[in-house]
Amino acid sequence: MLKFLSIACYISFYVLSSATLNAQDQGEDALYIKRIHNHVLTQGACYDWLTTMSNDIGGRLSGSANADAAVLFTKSILDTLGLDKVYLQDCMVPHWERGADERVSAIVKGKSPMNLDAAALGNSPAGNVSAPVIEVFSLEEVEKLGRENIEGKIVFYNRPMDPTQIRTFNAYGGAVDQRGNGPAVASRYGAVGTVVRSMTTKTDNVPHTGVTIFKKDKPIPAVAISTIHADWLSNALKNGPVDVNIKTNCQILPDKLSHNVIGEIKGSTYPEKIILVGGHLDSWDIGSGAHDDGAGCVHAMQVLHTMKALAYKPRHTLRVVLFMNEENGLGGATTYADTSNKSGEFHMAALESDAGGFTPRGFSVDGDKAIFAAKFKAMTKWLPLLEPFGLSLSKGGGGADINPLKSQQGVLIGFRPDSQRYFDFHHTAEDTIDAVNQRELELGAAAITSLIYLIDKHGL
Amino acid sequence: MLKFLSIACYISFYVLSSATLNAQDQGEDALYIKRIHNHVLTQGACYDWLTTMSNDIGGRLSGSANADAAVLFTKSILDTLGLDKVYLQDCMVPHWERGADERVSAIVKGKSPMNLDAAALGNSPAGNVSAPVIEVFSLEEVEKLGRENIEGKIVFYNRPMDPTQIRTFNAYGGAVDQRGNGPAVASRYGAVGTVVRSMTTKTDNVPHTGVTIFKKDKPIPAVAISTIHADWLSNALKNGPVDVNIKTNCQILPDKLSHNVIGEIKGSTYPEKIILVGGHLDSWDIGSGAHDDGAGCVHAMQVLHTMKALAYKPRHTLRVVLFMNEENGLGGATTYADTSNKSGEFHMAALESDAGGFTPRGFSVDGDKAIFAAKFKAMTKWLPLLEPFGLSLSKGGGGADINPLKSQQGVLIGFRPDSQRYFDFHHTAEDTIDAVNQRELELGAAAITSLIYLIDKHGL
Numbered sequence: 001m002l003k004f005l006s007i008a009c010y011i012s013f014y015v016l017s018s019a020t021l022n023a024q025d026q027g028e029d030a031l032y033i034k035r036i037h038n039h040v041l042t043q044g045a046c047y048d049w050l051t052t053m054s055n056d057i058g059g060r061l062s063g064s065a066n067a068d069a070a071v072l073f074t075k076s077i078l079d080t081l082g083l084d085k086v087y088l089q090d091c092m093v094p095h096w097e098r099g100a101d102e103r104v105s106a107i108v109k110g111k112s113p114m115n116l117d118a119a120a121l122g123n124s125p126a127g128n129v130s131a132p133v134i135e136v137f138s139l140e141e142v143e144k145l146g147r148e149n150i151e152g153k154i155v156f157y158n159r160p161m162d163p164t165q166i167r168t169f170n171a172y173g174g175a176v177d178q179r180g181n182g183p184a185v186a187s188r189y190g191a192v193g194t195v196v197r198s199m200t201t202k203t204d205n206v207p208h209t210g211v212t213i214f215k216k217d218k219p220i221p222a223v224a225i226s227t228i229h230a231d232w233l234s235n236a237l238k239n240g241p242v243d244v245n246i247k248t249n250c251q252i253l254p255d256k257l258s259h260n261v262i263g264e265i266k267g268s269t270y271p272e273k274i275i276l277v278g279g280h281l282d283s284w285d286i287g288s289g290a291h292d293d294g295a296g297c298v299h300a301m302q303v304l305h306t307m308k309a310l311a312y313k314p315r316h317t318l319r320v321v322l323f324m325n326e327e328n329g330l331g332g333a334t335t336y337a338d339t340s341n342k343s344g345e346f347h348m349a350a351l352e353s354d355a356g357g358f359t360p361r362g363f364s365v366d367g368d369k370a371i372f373a374a375k376f377k378a379m380t381k382w383l384p385l386l387e388p389f390g391l392s393l394s395k396g397g398g399g400a401d402i403n404p405l406k407s408q409q410g411v412l413i414g415f416r417p418d419s420q421r422y423f424d425f426h427h428t429a430e431d432t433i434d435a436v437n438q439r440e441l442e443l444g445a446a447a448i449t450s451l452i453y454l455i456d457k458h459g460l
Numbered sequence: 461m462l463k464f465l466s467i468a469c470y471i472s473f474y475v476l477s478s479a480t481l482n483a484q485d486q487g488e489d490a491l492y493i494k495r496i497h498n499h500v501l502t503q504g505a506c507y508d509w510l511t512t513m514s515n516d517i518g519g520r521l522s523g524s525a526n527a528d529a530a531v532l533f534t535k536s537i538l539d540t541l542g543l544d545k546v547y548l549q550d551c552m553v554p555h556w557e558r559g560a561d562e563r564v565s566a567i568v569k570g571k572s573p574m575n576l577d578a579a580a581l582g583n584s585p586a587g588n589v590s591a592p593v594i595e596v597f598s599l600e601e602v603e604k605l606g607r608e609n610i611e612g613k614i615v616f617y618n619r620p621m622d623p624t625q626i627r628t629f630n631a632y633g634g635a636v637d638q639r640g641n642g643p644a645v646a647s648r649y650g651a652v653g654t655v656v657r658s659m660t661t662k663t664d665n666v667p668h669t670g671v672t673i674f675k676k677d678k679p680i681p682a683v684a685i686s687t688i689h690a691d692w693l694s695n696a697l698k699n700g701p702v703d704v705n706i707k708t709n710c711q712i713l714p715d716k717l718s719h720n721v722i723g724e725i726k727g728s729t730y731p732e733k734i735i736l737v738g739g740h741l742d743s744w745d746i747g748s749g750a751h752d753d754g755a756g757c758v759h760a761m762q763v764l765h766t767m768k769a770l771a772y773k774p775r776h777t778l779r780v781v782l783f784m785n786e787e788n789g790l791g792g793a794t795t796y797a798d799t800s801n802k803s804g805e806f807h808m809a810a811l812e813s814d815a816g817g818f819t820p821r822g823f824s825v826d827g828d829k830a831i832f833a834a835k836f837k838a839m840t841k842w843l844p845l846l847e848p849f850g851l852s853l854s855k856g857g858g859g860a861d862i863n864p865l866k867s868q869q870g871v872l873i874g875f876r877p878d879s880q881r882y883f884d885f886h887h888t889a890e891d892t893i894d895a896v897n898q899r900e901l902e903l904g905a906a907a908i909t910s911l912i913y914l915i916d917k918h919g920l
Contacts, residue, residue, distance in 0.1 A: 038624045164498045166849055166903070201899065359819070359878050361850060389626055390821060418819050418878060420899045439661065439880045443626070 029385050029457070033450040037389070039306050040446040046298035046305075047438040049077060050357070053297070054288040054433040061122075061285040062325040063095030063256040070281050071259045074322050077301060078263035082308050085266070088259040091335035093325040095256045096122050098285055099249030104195065104223050106133075107243040108236055116233070117226035119207040119286055119428075120248045121179060121196070122328045123214060127221035129154065129193045130245040135237050139177060139185045151190030154244050156197075156237075157182045158230050161423065163201040168419040169355065172199055172426075176210070183212045183222035193246045194222040197230035200423045204228060208427045209284050211328040221246045260332045263304060264319040267456075273316045275455055276350040277303050277448060280326035280401055287431035291422065295357030295441060297322045299415070302445035303452055314456045316348060323401040326354070330400060337404030349455050351413040352399025353448060356425075358417035359440045360389070360447035364396030366412040375411045375460055382454050391447055411460055413451070417444055489845050489917070493910040497849070499766050500906040506758035506765075507898040509537060510817070513757070514748040514893040521582075521745040522785040523555030523716040530741050531719045534782050537761060538723035542768050545726070548719040551795035553785040555716045556582050558745055559709030564655065564683050566593075567703040568696055576693070577686035579667040579746055579888075580708045581639060581656070582788045583674060587681035589614065589653045590705040595697050599637060599645045611650030614704045616657075616697075617642045618690050621883065623661045628879040629815065632659055632886075636670070643672045643682035653706045654682040657690035660883045664688060668887045669744050671788040681706045720792045723764060724779040727916075733776045735915055736810040737763050737908060740786035740861055747891035751882065755817030755901060757782050759875065762905035763912055774916045776808060783861040786814070790860060797864030809915050811873040812859025813908060816885075818877035819900045820907035822846070824856030826872040835871045835920055842914050851907055871920055873911070877904055 040046070053060075053070060060067040071088065078086045104118035107130075131152055136142055137159040142150060157178035165171035176199055183194040198208035205226045212222050223246055225233070236242050261281065267273065279296020283289020300320045307318065324332035340347065351363070365376050379393055386392070397403075398412025406412060417440070425431040500506070513520075513530060520527040531548065538546045564578035567590075591612055596602055597619040602610060617638035625631035636659055643654040658668035665686045672682050683706055685693070696702050721741065727733065739756020743749020760780045767778065784792035800807070811823070825836050839853055846852070857863075858872025866872060877900070885891040 037626065041623045163501045163899075164494075166497065168899075359880050420819050420903065421897055424897070437881055437884070439623075439628075443880065 026385065029454065032453060033385055035310060036306055036449045036453060037446040039309055040302060040442045040449065043309065044302055044306070044442045044445060046302040046445045047441050049298045049301060050290060050294050050436060050441065051433050053294045054290040058288045059285040060281060060283045060289055062093040062258060062282045062328060062331065063253065064285065067258060067282055067324065071261055074261045074281065074297060074301065078261065078320065081263065081304050083263045083265055083304060086263040089262055089336060089339065091258055091260055091324055091332045092255045093258045093331040094329045095253040096328060097251050097253060099126065099251060101249060102223070103247045104225060105245050106233060106236065107245065108240070116229040117205045117207050118223045119209040120250050121183065121209055121222045121224060122211040123219065123252070124212065124222040124248050124250050125219040126249050126251060127193065128247045129221055130243055131192050133195070133233065133237060133242050133244050135234055139182055142185050142189055147189045150186065153191050154193040154195060154246065155182070155186035155191045156195045156233060158197045158234055160197060161199060161201045168201065168423050171201060172423060175199060179210050179212055179224065181213065183220060184214045184217040187214065187217040187220045191220060193220050195244060195246070196222070196224045198224045198227050199426065200227060202227065202424050203231070206428045206430055209286055210427045221248045223248065258324045258331070260324050260336055261322040262319065264317055265304065265307065265314055267316040268313050269315040271317050273346055273348040274319050275316050275452060276319050276321055276347050276402065277452055278321035278323055278401060279353045280323040280332070282325050282327050284327060284427045286429045287425070288433070290431050290433050290436050291356035291425050292427065292431055293326065293354045295436065295444070296353035299353040299445045299448050303449045306449050312453070316456050318452065318456065326401050333401040333404055340405065341407070345408070347405045347408050347410040349411045349413060349460050350398065350402040350405050351415060351448060351452065352402045353415040353444065354399050355415060355419065356417055356422045357436045357441035357444055358421060360391055360415070360417050360444045362386070362392035362394060362416045363451060364394050364398070364414040364416055366396065366398040366414070368406055368409050371409050378460060385454065386450070389447060389450070415444065415448055486845065489914065492913060493845055495770060496766055496909045496913060497906040499769055500762060500902045500909065503769065504762055504766070504902045504905060506762040506905045507901055509758045509761060510750060510754050510896060510901065511893050513754045514750040518748045519745040520741060520743045520749055522553040522718060522742045522788060522791065523713065524745065527718060527742055527784065531721055534721045534741065534757060534761065538721065538780065541723065541764050543723045543725055543764060546723040549722055549796060549799065551718055551720060551784055551792045552715045553718040553791040554789045555713040556788060557711050557713060559586065559711060561709060562683070563707045564685060565705050566693060566696065567705065568700070576689040577665045577667050578683045579669040580710050581643065581669055581682045581684060582671040583679065583712070584672065584682040584708050584710050585679040586709050586711060587653065588707045589681055590703055591652050593655070593693065593697060593702045593704045595694055599642055602645050602649055607649045610646065613651050614653040614655060614706065615642070615646035615651045616655045616693060618657045618694055620657060621659060621661045628661065628883050631661060632883060635659060639670050639672055639684065641673065643680060644674045644677040647674065647677040647680045651680060653680050655704060655706070656682070656684045658684045658687050659886065660687060662687065662884050663691070666888045666890055669746055670887045681708045683708065718784045718791070720784050720796055721782040722779065724777055725764065725767065725774055727775055727777040728773050729775040731777050733806055733808040734779050735776050735912060736779050736781055736807050736862065737912055738781035738783055738861060739813045740783040740792070742785050742787050744787060744887045746889045747885070748893070750891050750893050750896050751816035751885050752887065752891055753786065753814045755896065755904070756813035759813040759905045759908050763909045766909050772913070776916050778912065778916065786861050793861040793864055800865065801867070805868070807865045807868050807870040809871045809873060809920050810858065810862040810865050811875060811908060811912065812862045813875040813904065814859050815875060815879065816877055816882045817896045817901035817904055818881060820849070820851055820875070820877050820904045822852035822854060822876045823911060824854050824858070824874040824876055826856065826858040826874070828866055828869050831869050838920060845914065846910070849907060849910070875904065875908055
């Protein structure tokens with residue numbers, strides 16, 4: 001770029017919506033949102049917190065010692081922020097463990113066995129099975145093939161994520177049934193094991209784990225293999241039969257007591273109306289959960305850090321919730337919503353950051369049909385304040401941990417950062433602090449803080 | 461993120477501008493833009509081309525053998541695309557060479573010398589100077605301090621890029637005068653050398669080179685040091701005097717013959733109206749110029765690759781220009797514009813990609829005052845077609861290589877990808893293919909191709 005500058009001033013072009021704030025509010029709000037950004041970009045602590053969570057604690061699978069350590073660490077940080085209340089909320093979580101020495105290898109007659117890059121899926125049982133592989137591209141295909149073709153086999157789900165989806169989450173949504181339900185369906189028709197193509201559009205040697213759910217079906221060993229090895233296996237099958245050996249050493253231990261971590265500033269005017277901002281503390285075990293969802297946790301913590309630093313007095317109660325067990329059970333989210341509903345709380349808005357620490361692009365908004373249209377319309381009047389920061393509003397899901405709050409008739413909001421690199425790292429050993437850019441993380445925190453500020457100042 | 465999906469369909473919220481295309485055009489155009497994206501995301505060649513340019517050719521400083529190799533390589537690719545014309549355009553370029561073993565060290569009395577991460581600036585002469593350091597924060601400060609304080613010293617420019625600028629190019633624009641003109645101003649007041657804080661908001665050990673210009677001032681050794689060492693030096697100076705030794709082995713050789721690389725498809729209806737899309741082939745020597753500006757070159761080449769693959773017949777002449785010598789002289793751009801003006805050409809639109817291979821965010825639009833307002837307004841009617849891909853339009857600079865075409869009264873357009881990571885790599889040894897994400901690069905190429913399609917189809 002540019003030898004020198006010739007940097008013409010960046011004048012954003014706004015197509016203004018018809019509903020607008022009055023000029024005074026706009027000016028004040030614009031200044032405050034700029035102050036928020038200045039604070040986070042120069043004095044934000046979120047990147048340091050995430051570095052500790054990633055490097056010193058690491059992967060935080062529900063029920064693990066690391067998950068306990070993350071509870072203590074984040075609570076200790078919230079304790080320093082001068083909040084009105086910081087506490088742990090008990091919740092029970094499943095306790096699945098990967099175990100050591102998992103291994104997947106392919107055997108083509110007359111050749112040496114080939115080791116495949118693999119990772120057991122969460123809820124996979126231990127096992128050591130060898131069987132011929134059958135490649136399929138959907139759950140429906142397994143159902144059609146029926147027991148006569150599936151029994152005794154290892155089912156290999158190999159439908160790729162669609163690379164032409166612009167938002168990668170849509171591509172994920174279009175393929176992840178193979179990982180989530182594929183092993184159960186295969187088991188139902190007599191398969192002895194399942195191999196799933198990793199959930200990424202990248203062609204590389206990195207396996208992506210994630211939860212699978214058996215419910216009433218008999219658990220069978222289930223692993224993800226890298227996309228390079230999925231392509232290899234698919235090609236090998238074109239030339240003749242291939243056997244695969246899956247060796248897993250997973251175990252499901254008794255459910256364990258764990259905790260959501262909660263901190264709040266009491267609202268000065270409407271203490272009974274809650275604005276929640278959160279992420280989930282747990283992660284998968286094979287990386288250090290930096291983007292998923294350490295980033296969301298430190299985003300949420302940064303909101304309160306910045307509000308306190310700017311001496312902002314919220315009119316509504318601002319509550320950070322770091323949920324436990326999003327990845328494999330939603331134990332924390334369910335407990336939180338049950339407790340909240342029982343005590344008659346009202347979450348006017350709940351925002352979850354669970355799509356990584358990338359450059360912010362906006363927010364998706366959800367809510368009960370009875371309130372959604374009016375609330376969404378009210379939010380669009382903030383667009384002129386958000387667009388200079390590259391932020392838009394769209395209709396779409398809030399987040400797995402806040403969805404159970406929908407019945408309270410508040411607004412659910414999902415933070416939407418740029419999605420292009422998310423599935424390079426998601427549920428892999430590569431999801432470490434090295435995958436996170438400090439400025440991108442901070443801009444996310446500033447974007448979230450800005451929206452929370454607008455919600456608090458203007459109500460919703 | 462998300463245990464399963466609950467991926468609500470992503471419904472973008474558009475605030476439509478009053479000017480809109482008719483419904484039929486919108487439908488056709490939306491389909492075509494989707495086809496463009498599908499092609500680039502599944503059959504695009506830009507990432508492979510960039511890998512070759514980065515890994516097999518490397519840094520392409522004007523006048524170097526690598527720059528010659530890049531000319532041949534990109535021409536050979538254009539030759540395969542079935543264009544109507546592919547040719548080289550001669551241009552003269554400066555030929556500065558870094559030389560080996562440059563070294564910068566700081567000497568604090570009573571301590572061992574400290575090596576600083578450094579890189580000579582383009583146009584720095586060879587030298588071996590040792591002198592006391594004086595820290596300043598602006599060119600004006602040097603002028604105020606005057607010859608009595610500057611003579612015989614090494615001037616250390618240490619004003620950081622402003623991290624609170626949301627678009628990092630604005631922060632760059634606010635600091636880069638220190639690198640571009642700082643050494644000349646220091647020389648004017650008798651300084652014997654210049655040390656400049658690297659142009660980045662990151663705190664790391666990576667020096668960022670770039671051009672400096674002396675014009676009539678006597679050239680003096682000029683280097684950039686890493687931000688970590690800039691902070692170190694600043695702190696050291698708080699405790700007492702520091703001498704710095706700068707040793708550079710640069711040389712300025714005679715100007716050299718080089719080339720712009722040009723390929724075009726003749727327009728079927730308006731062959732005399734040109735739509736140009738380009739980037740610059742040259743780069744700095746210490747990395748491999750992957751983002752700056754290999755990405756821009758392969759973006760431009762991908763436009764024609766995709767148009768040919770989709771059998772699109774442009775109504776206007778589509779021309780790819782890979783400019784030589786953007787970084788230190790604009791030899792290619794000047795020659796191109798002069799030749800074009802002399803032969804009475806009309807560039808209806810010229811688009812440059814020179815801001816990296818990151819996720820596209822939109823385009824900045826520029827043009828002569830006489831035509832700008834009407835043309836910009838005409839382009840805004842395409843916003844509903846661009847916004848689903850996360851693309852916006854703003855007023856702002858086109859690009860250093862296309863600016864000389866402004867007098868032709870066409871529209872100048874700058875491609876605007878996300879800017880957050882650009883100055884982590886810009887002009888450094890880290891600007892390699894590893895810094896480029898394939899999907900982000902491809903989405904940029906698809907965005908550019910889409911806008912070129914709209915300009916060609918609807919005119920401008």
